[in-house]
Amino acid sequence: MVFDVEFIADVLGGYPRSARLRKALRKLEEEGEAGLAEVQRVVYEDMLVVVGVQLGAGMYSVVDGMLDWHDPLRPFAEAWRGVYIDGLLRWFDNNFFYRIPVFVEEPDPKRFVLAPRVKTLRSILPDWARIRVVVPGPYTFTKLSKNRTGRNDRELMEIIARLLAEEVRRAVEAGASVVQVDEPMFADVDAKPDEASEAVEAVNIVFKAAGNAETRLAIPYNVPSPDIYERILDVKAKTIILDFVDAFERGLKLVREKGVGGHELGAGVIEARNIYIEPYERFASQLNAIKSVYRGDRLLVTTSAWLDLIPFHYAVEKTRILGHYTTRYASAGAR
Amino acid sequence: MGYQLPKALITTVVGSYPKMPEAEEAIRKRKRGEISEEEFHEAVKPAIKAVISDYLDAGIDILSDGEQSREDMVVYFAERIKGYEEGDWVRIFDNTYFRKPVIVSKLQYAGPMAIADWKYAQSISQGRPVKAIITGPYTMIDWSFDLVYGDRREAVIEMAKVLRKELEEFVKHGARYIQVDEPAFSTRPYPEEAEILREALEILFKGLDAKKIIHICFGRIEKVLPYILDFPVDQVDLEMKNSNFRLLPYLKEYGFDKELGYGVIDVHSLRVETVEEIKEDIRRILTLDILPPEKIYIDPDCGLKRLPREIAKAKLRNMVQAAKEVRRELGYED
Numbered sequence: 001m002v003f004d005v006e007f008i009a010d011v012l013g014g015y016p017r018s019a020r021l022r023k024a025l026r027k028l029e030e031e032g033e034a035g036l037a038e039v040q041r042v043v044y045e046d047m048l049v050v051v052g053v054q055l056g057a058g059m060y061s062v063v064d065g066m067l068d069w070h071d072p073l074r075p076f077a078e079a080w081r082g083v084y085i086d087g088l089l090r091w092f093d094n095n096f097f098y099r100i101p102v103f104v105e106e107p108d109p110k111r112f113v114l115a116p117r118v119k120t121l122r123s124i125l126p127d128w129a130r131i132r133v134v135v136p137g138p139y140t141f142t143k144l145s146k147n148r149t150g151r152n153d154r155e156l157m158e159i160i161a162r163l164l165a166e167e168v169r170r171a172v173e174a175g176a177s178v179v180q181v182d183e184p185m186f187a188d189v190d191a192k193p194d195e196a197s198e199a200v201e202a203v204n205i206v207f208k209a210a211g212n213a214e215t216r217l218a219i220p221y222n223v224p225s226p227d228i229y230e231r232i233l234d235v236k237a238k239t240i241i242l243d244f245v246d247a248f249e250r251g252l253k254l255v256r257e258k259g260v261g262g263h264e265l266g267a268g269v270i271e272a273r274n275i276y277i278e279p280y281e282r283f284a285s286q287l288n289a290i291k292s293v294y295r296g297d298r299l300l301v302t303t304s305a306w307l308d309l310i311p312f313h314y315a316v317e318k319t320r321i322l323g324h325y326t327t328r329y330a331s332a333g334a335r
Numbered sequence: 336m337g338y339q340l341p342k343a344l345i346t347t348v349v350g351s352y353p354k355m356p357e358a359e360e361a362i363r364k365r366k367r368g369e370i371s372e373e374e375f376h377e378a379v380k381p382a383i384k385a386v387i388s389d390y391l392d393a394g395i396d397i398l399s400d401g402e403q404s405r406e407d408m409v410v411y412f413a414e415r416i417k418g419y420e421e422g423d424w425v426r427i428f429d430n431t432y433f434r435k436p437v438i439v440s441k442l443q444y445a446g447p448m449a450i451a452d453w454k455y456a457q458s459i460s461q462g463r464p465v466k467a468i469i470t471g472p473y474t475m476i477d478w479s480f481d482l483v484y485g486d487r488r489e490a491v492i493e494m495a496k497v498l499r500k501e502l503e504e505f506v507k508h509g510a511r512y513i514q515v516d517e518p519a520f521s522t523r524p525y526p527e528e529a530e531i532l533r534e535a536l537e538i539l540f541k542g543l544d545a546k547k548i549i550h551i552c553f554g555r556i557e558k559v560l561p562y563i564l565d566f567p568v569d570q571v572d573l574e575m576k577n578s579n580f581r582l583l584p585y586l587k588e589y590g591f592d593k594e595l596g597y598g599v600i601d602v603h604s605l606r607v608e609t610v611e612e613i614k615e616d617i618r619r620i621l622t623l624d625i626l627p628p629e630k631i632y633i634d635p636d637c638g639l640k641r642l643p644r645e646i647a648k649a650k651l652r653n654m655v656q657a658a659k660e661v662r663r664e665l666g667y668e669d
Contacts, residue, residue, distance in 0.1 A: 016426065025430040070429045087603055088428050090553065093522040095478045097428035189524055189558055275437065275480045310480075311423035311435075 005291060005333075006298040009326040010059050012218055012241070012268060013134045013182065013306035014066035015050045015315050018042075021067060043068045044120075051121065053316050057323030060300070061130035061178040061214075064117050066308070071098035072136045072182065073144065080107035080163060086146065092184055092221045094273070096309055101145040106159060114171035122175035130178055130214075133171045135164045137183030137217075138206065139199030143190070154198055161202040165209035172213045179210040180218055180241075186232055187222035187243070196231040204236045214238050216266060220305040223250040226258060233261030241266030244286065245273075245304035256293040265294050268304035270322045275314040283325045284332075301326045338396075338462035343628035343667045344617065344658045345396045347596065349550055349572060350468045350516065351408075351638030352389070352401030353647050355382035362406050376451040379404050383452055387459050389644070393651035394659075397512060398465045400456035402638065404449075407433055408470045408516065409478045416497055417443035422480060437480040442493050444500040450508060457509070467510035471549070472498055472535045473528075477519035488531045495535035506545050514548040514572065515539060518637075521554020529562035536567050548572055548596065552637045557585040564589060572596025574636035576616065577603060586625050595626055599657075600635035600650045602642065607649045613657035621661075628665055633658045 017025070024042045028035035050065035069075050071091065077083045082105040088097035114133045121131050138161035147156050168179050181203055185191055207215045217232070218241040224232060232240065240263045244251045255265065269286050271278060287301070303322060307315035361378035364370045370378060386401030405411035413419040413436035420439045424432040449469060457465040472494035476487060484490035502513055520532055540547045549566060552574035556563070560582075563571055571591075575582060575598040586595070599616045600608055608616075620631060633654060639647040662668045 017430075019424070022424065022430060022432065029430065090522060095519070096426060099428075189555060276482055276485065309425055311425060313423075 005294075005296065007301055007326050007330040008060040008298065009057075009301045009322050010061055010132070011054060011063065011307055011319055011322065012220060012272065012303045013063060013180070014069065014072070014308040015306075016308050016310060016312045017067055018046050018049075018312050021046050039068070047121075048124070051125070053319050055129060057319045058327060059319070059323060061132040062121075062125070063132050063134060064121055066134070066306075071096075072134075072306075073098055073101055073141060075113045076136065076141070076164070076167070077101035077145075079109055079111050079113050081105075081110055082107040082149070083145075089144070092188065094221075094309060098144065101141070102148060103145055103156060104148050106149060106151070107163060109163060109166065112167055112170050114167050114176070115174040118171045118174040118176045131176045132178035132180055133168065133176045134180045134182060134218075135167060135206065137181045137185070137199070138164060138202040139195070140183050140185040143185050143188075157198065157202045158205070161205040165206045168206055168213075169209040169211070172209075172211050176213060178214045178216065179207070180216040181206055181237070182218045182220065184219060184221045186219045186228055187224045191224065191228050193227045193231060196228045197234075200231055200234050207236045216241055216300075218266065219243065220268065220272075221246060223247045223254060226254060229254055229258055233258070233263070235263075237263065239264040239266045239300055241268060241300065241302060243268040243304045244290065245269065245271045248286065248289075252289055252293055255290070260294065260296060264296050264298050264300060265290070266300035266302050268302050270301075270303045270318055270325075272303040272305040272307050272318065273309055275310050277317060277321060280325050280328065283321075284329055287329055338464075340396050340464075341658075341662060341667065343631070343665065344662050345632050346394070346655050346658045347397035347466065347632050347634045348390065348395060348399050348651070349552075349596070349598075349635055349638050350399045350402050350466070350514065351405070351640035352386045352399070352403070353640060353642055353644040355385050355401075355403060355644075357385075358382035358403035362404070376404065376455075379452060380455055383456050384459060387456055389648045390651070391461060391463075393648060394655040395651060396463060397632075398456065398460050398463055399468055400449075400452040400465060402468065402640070404452050409475055410434060410436055412448055412470055412475060412498075413479060415445060415448040417445045418483070419479070435478065435480055438476075438483050438490065440483060442490075442497050444497045447504050448501055450501075450504050453505065453510065454508060464511050466512040466514050466548070467502070467505040467545075468514045468516060469498055469501055471515040471517040471520075471532075472539070473532045474517050474519035477522075488534075491531050491535050492538065495538040499539050502539060502543060506543050511545050512548065513540075513543065513545045514550055516550045518550075518552050518554075520559075521551050521556050524555045524558035526559065526562055529559045533562065533566055540567050546570060550596065550637075552598070553577065557582060560585050560589050560591070564591065564593065568593065570594035570596055570632065572598070572632070572634065574598040576601045576608075577636050580616065580619055583620060583623055583625070586620075587623050591625060594630045594632060595620075596632045596634050598636035599633055600639075600654055602635050602637045602639055605642065605646055607646060608653055610653045610657045610660065613654055614661055617657060617661045621665075628662075628667065
């Protein structure tokens with residue numbers, strides 16, 4: 001068997017915090033500014049660990065682990081004027097809660113989140129290491145926020161898209177070479193086809209700012225419905241990443257029947273939300289099935305979601321098997 | 336059992352109550368292995384007594400033990416069911432974590448888990464019924480790591496078989512109201528998930544001689560409301576206040592005909608709802624003529640554990656007063 005597909009592997013996003021980072025953050029909460037330097041030091045050191053884990057496992061690109069982010073929306077909402085952070089709401093179908101951003105006027109940036117992080121990473125990584133930045137998509141951001149700006153949701157979504165686009169533009173300028181936009185809302189039970197078309201336009205604003213960087217749209221936690229997926233295919237991203245763990249057959253059917261619209265496919269096959277270590281045989285059989293419906297030149301193999309909701313040592317192990325299984329599978333095909 | 340429940344708009348609680356210092360201390364001692372399970376439940380009694388005292392002061396009709404022994408609604412049962420191991424820390428929000436339990440072998444009932452606290456609460460409730468409350472099988476599985484079953488439906492069904500034994504114990508000891516909490520269900524409002532839960536509830540409740548209640552909260556419940564109507568339960572307890580009663584038109588549309596636990600207290604807010612406000616909220620459902628007042632139970636949206644004790648008590652006091660005044664307006668009370 002010889003594969004005519006190239007396989008690359010990447011974790012989808014954030015990592016869990018180590019015990020010492022949790023403790024340092026608790027100390028910061030208790031002592032205020034006095035604990036800040038300690039938190040910054042531990043975040044930096046732990047970031048080196050998770051980047052090392054990814055490089056060691058042969059990942060195509062690396063993320064900094066987003067270890068200091070309390071939830072995927074928070075760092076951006078806190079960096080913008082005109083937004084405050086409110087109570088807790090459940091993050092999709094996870095036993096994890098995010099704080100609701102409340103937009104009270106048109107947001108504008110006080111500072112930028114991603115570029116300084118990329119600069120830090122770029123200064124320590126070799127040139128060949130690709131740095132990936134991940135931003136929440138404007139559709140997900142808008143739907144999970146409260147809009148008290150007086151503008152309608154579509155207008156707010158566009159404004160958010162422009163802010164995220166500027167984040168991305170600066171991140172790429174600072175040295176990021178892969179840009180990933182996460183839009184779990186596309187697969188949510190409340191997603192609507194007409195909204196999806198508008199959402200794709202908004203996401204495209206973000207991707208347009210990515211310049212020469214490689215672009216990816218990720219849709220974790222579920223598989224979008226076929227009518228929504230048809231609209232997603234208009235996205236101007238190189239790769240569309242689907243979650244094949246939550247509903248494998250539905251994901252397969254979607255790709256078989258609707259194709260990928262000229263995009264590359266990213267397949268989330270390593271379960272990110274359970275600590276069960278899947279055997280290689282299951283991984284291989286799933287990739288065989290995906291390959292049978294996908295005709296692209298390159299397949300991105302990834303985790304079904306971020307790894308931040310499992311304990312740290314399992315996240316490391318999931319990264320290791322992702323790299324190891326992908327290499328083994330690709331080698332088996334090359335023989 | 337001398338207490339006469341009102342004929343309509345019975346007041347109750349969902350379950351948890353702010354943790355009393357005695358309970359916190361008992362939980363700490365048990366974790367350190369300084370006390371046995373029996374000593375633990377003995378040590379928690381003063382906390383339960385304080386909870387019951389607050390309920391009685393407020394005038395609640397159907398009480399709970401305040402879940403004083405339960406540090407977490409899943410971990411408490413996981414620590415007492417065979418097949419579980421203590422898990423590692425997993426984030427819930429911000430920098431707050433819980434030890435997500437891990438299923439490492441086939442699940443087995445190891446003996447009564449929540450009976451002792453319930454029995455004690457019932458013994459000091461001055462004749463008012465005390466609900467027997469457990470975390471449901473769907474939520475237990477969803478909020479655990481599973482290294483054994485690899486299939487959610489199978490794990491939920493096996494968990495239901497285990498929890499069924501606990502419910503049998505409750506009924507054997509005289510529980511007349513049994514409540515199963517399923518907050519995880521509303522995170523996946525899909526028919527196939529509703530079917531898994533329905534199947535589990537059949538196992539849990541079949542043939543049990545008690546009022547059967549399911550509590551569901553904070554999610555897009557309208558998507559699965561028609562399926563909930565098929566659940567083998569007498570009462571569905573729903574959060575309403577926090578979501579501004581947006582479920583009411585759906586209850587009307589789908590012809591909701593079970594008893595309803597009607598949440599009128601926002602457990603995420605420190606503001607104490609006024610009596611007038613709660614009365615208005617009770618009148619909302621009465622005006623829509625969805626159910627007769629006899630089938631409506633007035634309660635908070637969810638457990639009160641995250642509130643300061645004085646706020647929780649003040650909220651309950653106003654809730655009871657509002658129910659009483661509406662009953663009077665409707666001619667159920669003099």
